[in-house]
Amino acid sequence: MSARIRIHASYLLPAILIGGAALTACGDDGNTSSGAGASSATSSSSSGNTGGAGGTGGAGAMVGAGGMAGAGGMGGAGGAGGSGGMASALEVGVGVRVITPSLVETEWNDVNDDGYYDPSKETFTDTNNNGKFDATWLAGFGAGRPATGINDNVEVRAIAFRQNGKTVVVAILDVIGYFIDDMDKVRADPTVTALGVDHILIGATHLHEGVDTIGLWGPTEGETGLNPEYQKMTRDRTAAAIVEAVGSLKPARMRVAQTKTLNPDGTSTLQYVNDVRDPVIYDPTLTIARFTEEGDPTKTIATLVNWSAHPEYAGSGNHLITADYVHWLRHVTEGGLPAEGIAGLGGKTVFVQGALGGQVGPGGVQPLGIDGQPVPKGLPKAQAAGTNVAKLALDALEKNGQDETSSDIVFREKEMFAQVDNLRYHFAQQLGLFDRQFYMYDPQKPIEPGNIPHARSQVAYLQVGPIAMITAPGELHPELWVGGYDGSWSFGQPILSVQENAPDLTTAPKGPYLRDLMLANPGVKYAFVGGLVQDFLGYIVPSFNFVLDPDNLYLVEAAGDHYEETNSIGPKCEEHLQHPMMDLAKTP
Incomplete structure (x- = not known):
């Protein structure tokens, strides 16, 4: 089934529920709450040079000791400088736990x-004779999809960074969202709080062939797909992966490359x-950062990979648990392809999703198999896609990778x-x-203008030396990145093809765009979106x-082309979710 006609993330509820729900419907009324937008912000830097926010001495930056500037540094007395001494080496650690369900x-x-x-x-085969279909419900492609087996493990992978006493962890689960x-x-979790980690970022690969961790893809529309035991298992094992990552921190070197996943033409x-x-x-854009042991650059600690595509290449016809292309991307990055003479990097690879909103993914895509022929569908398509992306990443790292010495950590949220x-x-x-709290409304009263629920969410900016990531609490449409x-990011395709309700590009926002702001930060060479990190609030659609x-x-x-709106928080999604990203990306 093509991406155009699928209902892979449909949150459809039966029409009967509309009449039975005890609420008054509200639409895109334009009502703005005074509480919307950023309610708090923090900034920190591991470098003693200029700190995070605060520039030449402004308040708000937390600065780690050990920077090259003396007391006060460039910020003047009490400003953004560190306390003297050379900056410490970057340390990196990694942790992995399996979160494959028991079927x-x-x-x-x-x-x-x-x-x-x-x-x-x-009917179903009631193996435990309890009169209930105890299936594992797959998230994505609509409700009522039972898992029939396991193709490969789904996992949570965490990478930890420490520099000048500041520790940040990024943990990514193979789930549709968290x-x-x-x-x-x-x-x-007590095992996590005991670590004393400064910041923990958690996200999802947006897997469409894993367990429903949101609750919207149960046995039928209107029945939750959540399994409390599985939810607890994912939390416990995420905590364990974080503990392992922090516990394995060691001095590291960094080599980084970027390329685009383009056909040979x-x-x-x-x-x-x-x-x-x-x-x-x-x-x-495909970004790869390899972190090796400081004393032996042939020994990989961890590799960070970022790319943007829905992990649904196996398609709706697949009922086997799988991490889709993400599995093969990680596997080949680590182990290579010996039959083709391609060496892997070893270590563990952590994949971070990108700006995949607007149906960025496998629709109309035919990756090439090992025989050079197009692979049109199914698990072989997912395998070919992940394998080929990994090959490009490995090639870019070998031929164009840059050994980076800057390792200062900057964090804002x-x-x-x-x-x-x-x-x-x-x-x-x-x-x-789903199990999520709403705020700023009275649940005992009808939902209507003046009493509209709000979701608490977060965005973060993380910079490790020349690499910078801005997190998106959902599926960010790439044009907002x-x-x-002007067609410069359309790669030979017509920018518009659908006539009805077509976007008026003359009303699109002008630059600088989010990517521009990220690359304007001091020292940043490689910038990307960390999609579905810090929250999952559906598609983030441009207001225009x-x-x-x-x-x-x-x-x-x-x-026309407006499926994503039905799976967004509403017409204020750009204002309330992407605009805080823009604010955070701006150079302090």
């Missing part, structure tokens, strides 16, 4: 052979990735409250489909191209 029941009589379980007319509420529970990307929503704008207008999310929260309204069906707000996709 209880996997067989049902799929009478119409559509791959979905229909309890009204289909709410901030679960992330906070991980951070509060140098223009098209369609052997790797595509965008199937207008405007066709996407960033196929903001917390905000984002207005949730989406009726689906209202229903899901009230029906208990690169701009590209946000269109809803006028008669069925959020419940029916508007004509």
